[in-house]
Structure formats: C-alpha cells, structure tokens
Amino acid sequence: MTATGTPARTLMEGSEALVRASIAAGCRFFAGYPMTPFTEVLEHFARLLPDAGGACVNAESELEAVGMAWGALATGARAATGSTGQGLSLMQESFSEITLAELPLVAFNMARGQQDYFQATRGGGHGDYRHIVLAPQDVREGVELVQLAFFLADKWRNPVLLYGDYLLAHTQEAITIETLEFPDLPPKTWAVTGARSGSGWSGSVTPLGVGKHGQPALGQEGKFQYIATKMPMMEREVRVESGWCDDAETVVVAFGSPAKFVKYAIKQLRAGGHRIGYVRPITLWPFPHDAVRDAAGGTSVRRVGSFELSAGQMVDDVRIGVAGQVPVTFIGGVSTDHSGFGMGRLLDVDVVRERILALHEERELPVVPGYETNGYRLPEHQQEAAR
Amino acid sequence: MTGNPGSLGPVLDTSSAPTGARVVEPLKPDLLLTQEHQMCPGCGEPLAVRAFLDVLADLGVAQRSVAVVGIGCYTSFAGTIDVDLVQALHGRAPSVATGVKRMLPGSVVFTLQGDGDMVNEGLQEVLHTAARGEAVTCILLNNGVFGETGGHMTATSVLGQRTKSSLGGRDAGYHGYPILIGDLVSRLDGAAYVARGSVHNAGSVARTKKMFRRAFETQVEQRAFSFVEVLTMCPTGWFVPTADGPGYMHDTLGEVHIMGELKVDGRVRTTDELRAENEQRQREIDAQLARGGLDP
Numbered sequence: 001m002t003a004t005g006t007p008a009r010t011l012m013e014g015s016e017a018l019v020r021a022s023i024a025a026g027c028r029f030f031a032g033y034p035m036t037p038f039t040e041v042l043e044h045f046a047r048l049l050p051d052a053g054g055a056c057v058n059a060e061s062e063l064e065a066v067g068m069a070w071g072a073l074a075t076g077a078r079a080a081t082g083s084t085g086q087g088l089s090l091m092q093e094s095f096s097e098i099t100l101a102e103l104p105l106v107a108f109n110m111a112r113g114q115q116d117y118f119q120a121t122r123g124g125g126h127g128d129y130r131h132i133v134l135a136p137q138d139v140r141e142g143v144e145l146v147q148l149a150f151f152l153a154d155k156w157r158n159p160v161l162l163y164g165d166y167l168l169a170h171t172q173e174a175i176t177i178e179t180l181e182f183p184d185l186p187p188k189t190w191a192v193t194g195a196r197s198g199s200g201w202s203g204s205v206t207p208l209g210v211g212k213h214g215q216p217a218l219g220q221e222g223k224f225q226y227i228a229t230k231m232p233m234m235e236r237e238v239r240v241e242s243g244w245c246d247d248a249e250t251v252v253v254a255f256g257s258p259a260k261f262v263k264y265a266i267k268q269l270r271a272g273g274h275r276i277g278y279v280r281p282i283t284l285w286p287f288p289h290d291a292v293r294d295a296a297g298g299t300s301v302r303r304v305g306s307f308e309l310s311a312g313q314m315v316d317d318v319r320i321g322v323a324g325q326v327p328v329t330f331i332g333g334v335s336t337d338h339s340g341f342g343m344g345r346l347l348d349v350d351v352v353r354e355r356i357l358a359l360h361e362e363r364e365l366p367v368v369p370g371y372e373t374n375g376y377r378l379p380e381h382q383q384e385a386a387r
Numbered sequence: 388m389t390g391n392p393g394s395l396g397p398v399l400d401t402s403s404a405p406t407g408a409r410v411v412e413p414l415k416p417d418l419l420l421t422q423e424h425q426m427c428p429g430c431g432e433p434l435a436v437r438a439f440l441d442v443l444a445d446l447g448v449a450q451r452s453v454a455v456v457g458i459g460c461y462t463s464f465a466g467t468i469d470v471d472l473v474q475a476l477h478g479r480a481p482s483v484a485t486g487v488k489r490m491l492p493g494s495v496v497f498t499l500q501g502d503g504d505m506v507n508e509g510l511q512e513v514l515h516t517a518a519r520g521e522a523v524t525c526i527l528l529n530n531g532v533f534g535e536t537g538g539h540m541t542a543t544s545v546l547g548q549r550t551k552s553s554l555g556g557r558d559a560g561y562h563g564y565p566i567l568i569g570d571l572v573s574r575l576d577g578a579a580y581v582a583r584g585s586v587h588n589a590g591s592v593a594r595t596k597k598m599f600r601r602a603f604e605t606q607v608e609q610r611a612f613s614f615v616e617v618l619t620m621c622p623t624g625w626f627v628p629t630a631d632g633p634g635y636m637h638d639t640l641g642e643v644h645i646m647g648e649l650k651v652d653g654r655v656r657t658t659d660e661l662r663a664e665n666e667q668r669q670r671e672i673d674a675q676l677a678r679g680g681l682d683p
Contacts, residue, residue: 029490055489060515064482067475067512071455071486074473079486097476192471192487194494198418198449204465206474213420213467 009174014139014164015040017175018108019048021143022080024179025150027106028054029072029079031065035087036341037166038110042082062090066107070094073103074205076191078150082108082162085116089124095159096125100207100227102190104153106146107131107161110169112341114256115334117313120161121285128224130231132156133284134239135163137260139173144180145282151182156234163284166342167257240288241280244270245295248277250360252331253292253318254307255281258347262307265353274360275300284314292321301326305359308332309346331355331365345370390662391585391618391641392669416440418449418469425463429629431619431636432461432528434586435595436499438617439526440468442599443495448607452495455484457509459501460534478509481516484523495606497524503533506542506568513572513614520577522610524602527568530621531640538624542566545643549626565643569616570658573650579611581650585618585641587633590672590681598648618644 012020019041022030030045032038042058049056055072059065065081072079081091088095088109098105109116118124120133132152136142142164149160196202204212209224211217218226244266245251254262259280266276279295281288296304304322306315312330319328335344345351345368354366378386415422418440424433443449454470456462458477465472475483480498488496498505505513505527513525532550533539540550540557543565547556557565573581580602584595595617602613618640620632627635647661675681 029486031486057485057489059482061511063479064485064512064515067479067482068486068489070475070479071473071483071488072490073486074483075453075487075490077490079490094476094479101474192453192473193491194451194453194471197452197470198444200420200469202420202469202471204472204474206465206472208462208465208474210466212469217466 008176010176011172011174013040013170013172014142014168015110015170016044017139017143017173017177018146018162018164019044020177021146022106022150023048023052023054024177025147026078027080027150028052028077029056029069030054031057031059031068031081033059033062033065033083033087035084037112037169038082038084038087038108040169041108041110062087063094066091066094066098069105070098070101070103073098073105074192076188076193078104078106078154080106080108082110085109085111085119088116088119092123092125095131096123096127096129097207099129099131099159100127100223101205102157103159103205104150104157105159106149106153107159108164109161110164110166113165113336113343114258114309115311115313116163117284117308117310120163121287121317128228130158130234130285132158132160132234132237132286133163134160135256135282135284136168137256137280139168139171140175142168143175143177147180151185152237154185156230158230158234163256165257235286237283238286238288239282240291241282242291242295243278245277245279245298247275247300248295248298249300249302250276250305250356251279251295251301252276252305252307252356252359253279253281253314255284255314257343258307258309258352261347261349261352262356265349265356268349268353269357269360274357276356276360287317287321289317289321292318293323293325296322296325303359303362304328305331305356307352307355309335309343329359331359333368335368390643390665391637391646392588392590392665392672417444420467420469424467426460427623429620429622429632430460431530431586431617431621431632432464434592435528435617435619436461436464436468438586438592438596439497439599442596442603443470446600446603448495448603451493452497453487453491455480455487455496455498457498457500457504459504459528461499461501461528464499477504478507478512480504481509481512481521481523481525484525485516485519485521488521488523492522495524495603497526497603499526500528501534502527502529502531502541502543502568506566510542510566513568514575517572517575517578517612517614520579520612522606522612524606524613524615527614527616528619529568529616529640529644530619530624531565532621532624534621534624538626543568543644545639548639550624567644569614569644569649572614573655577612578614578650579609579653580605580613582614582648583616583618583644583646585636585646587618587620587636587641590668591646594646601648616644618646
C-alpha cells in the first residue's frame, strides 16, 4: 500500500479510483468546476490532493480551471483538469493553445454519453492539433489508463484525454490501485520556475513561435509545422482489443463502457452459434484503423457494425478503417436517461444483443423497448426537402 | 476639477540630447535582454515595463519571478524581459498565474495584461483571482483602447473617446460606460493592495514605481493579492500626434481613471480622497516649478 494507493481490493467508485490512480502517477494539481457526472472526480481530488502535497482548486469556471492547470503544468508539475463534454467545450480554446505550448495536460471527460467523440478526436478547438484519447471500458482499466495518460502526456509533451462516462464515474468496483512503472523520461528542462530569471537565459513556455531575445525560435509557421510533425509519431500509441474475429461473419466496433456490454452480448450470441467478433478501440485517437481494416478483411466477414451512444460519430472512423471492404452499419443511437446525464435504454445487454443479432441476420434494427413512441416528425418543409 | 497631476512642463524634444543632460539611470535595465522594443513612438508601455522590472531588481526577487503575459502589444515584451515566463491566452493570465503560484509558493508571480485582455476578455479571471486572495500581482497596462488591432473601443475607453468602433466618441446610451477596474478590484476582500499609476510624466513614473514596490512587497510579505493598473499612452490608437499623447491622456483617461493608491492595508480610498491627494501633489509641483525647477 502506498500513500495514495489502497489495500488490496477496496470497494470504491470509479471517480475515486481514477483520482487515486492520478495521484499515484504523480499528479499534484487539479482544477475543476462541478458538473454531473464529473463532479465526484473534483470532490476526490479536493479531498485527497492536499495530503499528497498537492493542490486542488474549485475553479470559478471551466475557462479558469484549464488556465490554472496550464500554469501548474508550465512549472513542470503533473496536473490535470476535467469536466463533462459540455464543460470541455468551454476549455477548447485553451486545449488548442496548450497543445501548441507542448504542455502535458491530462483532461478527464466524464461524458454524459458518447456524443463527445468528435469533440475528443477531432477537437472542438482551432487549428491543427491532436489529443491522445484513452477510453477505458471499466474502472479497473481506467486505473491503468489514467496512469498511462500522465506518462504519455509527458512522453509526447501533448495533452491526453481520458474519455469516461457516467458508468465509469459512478460504478463501484473492488479494486487495487497499483502504481505502474513506466520508462524514464527526460527532465523537464523547459519548465519555468523563476530560477533562470535575470540570468540572461530566462525561459518561456508559449504557444507562440517566439522565444526569448537571442535564443533560437521556430516562428509561428515553424511551430505549426513542428506540432504537425509530432502527430504521425503519436499514432504509434494506438491501442486496441479485439476478439472472436478469426471466424467472424459480423464484426462490431464499440468503445468505453458500452463496449463491455457489446462484448458480453456477443459472448451470449456466440454461445448460440453466431459467428460474431468485436474490435474495441482503447485509443480513440489514434484510432485503430488498421485493426478495423484487418478485422473487416477476414475472409468470412460480411458486415461491420458500429455501436455507440450517439447519432453516429465513431462510425466515420470505422468506415475509414473498413475502407469499403464490406458494408458498415450504424447500430447505435442517441440514448440518455431522462436527466440527460446518464445512459439510456440502449445500454442494456438484451437490447444490444438484439441489435447485433439483427445486424448479423441482416434484418431491420428492432425498436428499442421504451422508445416505441419516439416518432419525431419534422416540419413539412424539411420533410419536403428530404424527399 | 483635476484628476491626475499633469503639468510637469512640456514633453521633451528627444530628437537631440538636451543641453546639460546626463545619464542618471542605465539605458538598459538588467532585466531587459535588449533595449529595442516593437512599440510605436510615444507608447507608454515600455515605461511601465521598465518600472516594474526595476522594482523586481531592486527588491532582489528577480531570480524567483515568473511572468504570465496576456495578448496585446505588450506581448512582444515576452521575448525581451529576462524573466521566466508563461504566455497565456487573451484574458486568461490570472488563472495561469494561479496555477504557477500554487505549484511554486515561494516565487513572485505577476501577470502583464492590457485593458482589452483583462477588462474585456478576462474580467472574471482577475476578479475571481483577487477575491480568492491569490498571492500574485496583476499588472494592467490601461490605455483605454485596443492598440494591437488598431484602435478599437475597450471596456475602459472613456465617454467621448473616439475609436474605430465608436467613431462619434463613446456614447453612454449606445456603448455603455467604462469600467473602472482598479476601483472594482479594490472592493474585493481578497485584494490587499490596489493602485493606479500612470506614465504620462516623470512624477507619475516615479510614483508608479513605488506602487509596484508595495504591490510586490504585499505578495511576498503578506502572501496576498495585489493589483497595479498603469495608465499608458497610445497616441496611435487614440489618433493623436505622438507628442500630444501625455496631454491627451491626462485630459481624457486621466480624468476618469483617477491615479492613486486605491486600497492600502485593507482600507479602500475614495475617488474624492484620491483627487484631493492629486491636487495637493499638483500644487507642490507647481510651486516648485515656479521656484525654477523640481526639487531633487
């Protein structure tokens, strides 16, 4: 047991596990603004960071939370912020510039579903940038990936986003927080601490392409090009899990908590003799296009489905991976609970299984129980335009 | 009614060295990497930057200072001040400074922002940071105009001020009223020291340096929030001849944003108090000038 770790197999909610894993990874600063279902992440940081020698600020807004993390990172500390996708929308300007400043930010998105896939992988901010996006399927994996997030952020000097959700944040699991070992990284000689002020060689951490007078600088165009150079290199961090694809006729792609439901449903279906496999992207960026391509290219594969709780976002990446080898069908949908914070009726193993089976048998997707009356009728002029 | 002290004689013609001139301060302070700057002729910002750099050096805290700089004309000083520095987004410097200070409690952290940066884009940042009592110093270079974009109205532009986005002059009914940010910050319990200086004449520069000194001392000794606003000339953004900058500033911004220490040791000083102090200073200056010159 470490100062931040726990005795073997302690029952705790996902938010606390992620926070304890962050502190085990050396995170010493956090700033956030409460928002469901992210709030508990802030609460646990506020409770646990001071005893670990760190600081947690209940920021007055998301704009300020990300700014505070920015400042802490510039001193060389491991630091993080987070929110839901809604709150992260407010942080996007800073996300763009923090990436240009090459600061190793870790950001939590305790998302209200999977509708933030584009925000996470395409970026809601301006300019050319990419964030490595890790999407754990459960608390146990989250504990590992959050530690990996801090390592990768430092390794690439690039933000890493942890894409969680309501289930990850609130599910209680009996787990052990073990501090993971990672390869050594070079010292952060770029950090500013005031120690070089007045030496003639003061430093600066800046998203701009300028440096201190007399020191070499990239220029703005050079800065953009340098960041662009890093992107294909970071693609080597791709992580993916796949199963039962060797003999599969149908392959389903899913990520995060819903992927765990998909895997369980497929296990049931395989027990019934249905040859179905899955691909689970663990990194949403870089997306495992090659793994999807290889899975779809299996000699027995006839079709690929994308299951996600959105109107269809990841399906774009699935199509890029499949590259026209077989048809790709979107079998997910918009689905939240009545509050809009949690998971809706689509995230139910029986429902997931029936949709996968319908895809597999090339039938129309069944109506989700409880959504029978959801016949949304658009205004006449829009229906006319659609005809 | 007089706002800020103004009559210190005419603006010096520096096209050639005045007779009898002698160097009393080094041309380049130690904390500047180069004497060159990218500001327009007549700009007040280099004077303000020099003032706080001199104070940091005098206090002996330069080697533990970290600057957090916003976006405006003054951003170019990020490359020339010999201070470890974090470049922030427009408006966001106080939060970035908060993160720096929380990780480096023994450092001296200050922001450098303009009125567009601090009072327009990032007003909540400076207010929250002050209310939180964060042990940083926020420095505002207030010229009442967006200088970098070429002369547009900011939240501190005074009524009647002509800008490219208030061509007929700022009109209260149409554009609203200016924000007196120093006064606003002084009302927050978390703010320990708040002052408004100016660089439109030599006396004001000297007075502003004292304000910077007290502000940094407040950060170091009281571990509390301090704020220094400096009125700076922007003849380019005001569309006035370069040499008219100081006089224009005195007559316009200076009549609204009143110079002085707005909050000292937790006590807020009223605008009337500040005006009275400034009038007394002016009388002393006038008396000295009448005797043939300023006292040493």
